[in-house]
Amino acid sequence: MTIVIDQLDFGVEVEHKKGSVETEENSVVEVEEKELVLDGGFVVPPRNSFVVPETNSFGQTFRDYEAEGERQPGVENFYRINHINQCVDFVKRMREQYGKLNRVEMSIWECCELLNDVVDESDPDLDEPQIEHLLQTAEAVRKDYPSEDWLHLTGLIHDLGKVLLLPSFGDLPQWAVVGDTYPVGCAFDKSIVHHKYFAENPDYKNPAYNTKCGMYSEGCGLNNVLMSWGHDDYMYLVAKENKSTLPSPALFIIRYHSFYALHRAGGYRHLMNEEDVENLKWLQIFNKYDLYSKSKERIDVEKVKPYYLSLIDKYFPAKLKW
Ligand SMILES: [Fe+2]
Numbered sequence: 001m002t003i004v005i006d007q008l009d010f011g012v013e014v015e016h017k018k019g020s021v022e023t024e025e026n027s028v029v030e031v032e033e034k035e036l037v038l039d040g041g042f043v044v045p046p047r048n049s050f051v052v053p054e055t056n057s058f059g060q061t062f063r064d065y066e067a068e069g070e071r072q073p074g075v076e077n078f079y080r081i082n083h084i085n086q087c088v089d090f091v092k093r094m095r096e097q098y099g100k101l102n103r104v105e106m107s108i109w110e111c112c113e114l115l116n117d118v119v120d121e122s123d124p125d126l127d128e129p130q131i132e133h134l135l136q137t138a139e140a141v142r143k144d145y146p147s148e149d150w151l152h153l154t155g156l157i158h159d160l161g162k163v164l165l166l167p168s169f170g171d172l173p174q175w176a177v178v179g180d181t182y183p184v185g186c187a188f189d190k191s192i193v194h195h196k197y198f199a200e201n202p203d204y205k206n207p208a209y210n211t212k213c214g215m216y217s218e219g220c221g222l223n224n225v226l227m228s229w230g231h232d233d234y235m236y237l238v239a240k241e242n243k244s245t246l247p248s249p250a251l252f253i254i255r256y257h258s259f260y261a262l263h264r265a266g267g268y269r270h271l272m273n274e275e276d277v278e279n280l281k282w283l284q285i286f287n288k289y290d291l292y293s294k295s296k297e298r299i300d301v302e303k304v305k306p307y308y309l310s311l312i313d314k315y316f317p318a319k320l321k322w
Pocket residue numbers: 158159231257258
């Protein structure tokens with residue numbers, strides 16, 4: 001079975017269309033965006049499926065970090081602080097501290113509601129409350145993949161780790177919760193947005209950490225790689241430690257959905273193992289919905305709530321440790 005997804009530069013080419021990508025100098029240039037055919041036994045979305053919009057709700061291209069607008073200086077400054085601070089020591093401390101899951105006990109749906117107050121400063125495409133984004137993503141996936149219920153639920157929960165921004169979770173600053181993620185402990189890939197700011201990261205000049213593999217080995221598997229700390233890795237820990245029965249690609253999507261250097265730019269593939277390669281196919285499918293379903297279209301929360309409660313019941317315990 002065959003599926004067509006948006007992809008920049010790996011795999012088989014089928015069709016070309018215009019897109020934009022960041023260069024090393026951090027300017028956005030027009031490129032030929034390729035569409036990739038994957039043979040992974042995936043369900044083919046119907047022809048009249050989810051349509052990717054041209055612009056975000058500010059009228060700009062998606063993920064355009066140079067577009068001048070009211071949010072641009074904030075987004076660049078966000079990445080400056082993020083890149084200076086996300087180092088091996090910091091990530092180890094955060095994983096230790098938050099891996100204890102000793103802060104709150106609540107259900108998945110309670111957490112969705114908790115997120116209502118959060119706005120993600122790193123995101124140039126979105127200024128809606130997070131619950132809108134969660135349901136927009138989940139509903140868009142559901143429309144195209146009606147029988148993959150685990151993928152609908154993944155859409156709903158993928159950003160729940162953003163509760164780290166709230167006082168009851170330690171009030172972590174935005175740079176330690178949101179934005180693109182990337183491995184620490186090896187060289188920072190040039191495709192990472194606003195790469196120049198890594199020059200001030202304590203690991204940048206450390207020979208143990210600044211080579212292609214750094215502290216890892218070729219093909220070691222992403223599970224053995226420390227990722228910059230944020231809502232992705234945190235939500236992965238929550239799902240895993242609370243014994244979620246979601247399948248492997250769901251956990252992979254939750255953990256790496258902000259890892260654009262991998263799933264968009266094709267970097268860090270030398271660290272992947274075979275399971276990662278399979279899971280990445282699903283992440284690339286998911287990303288289209290995560291990125292492009294951000295719109296002003298409102299979802300009737302009460303109408304869809306019973307369906308998502310049934311999925312939560314299927315894949316999670318009633319109360320989770322956070
Ligand atoms: Fe996210």
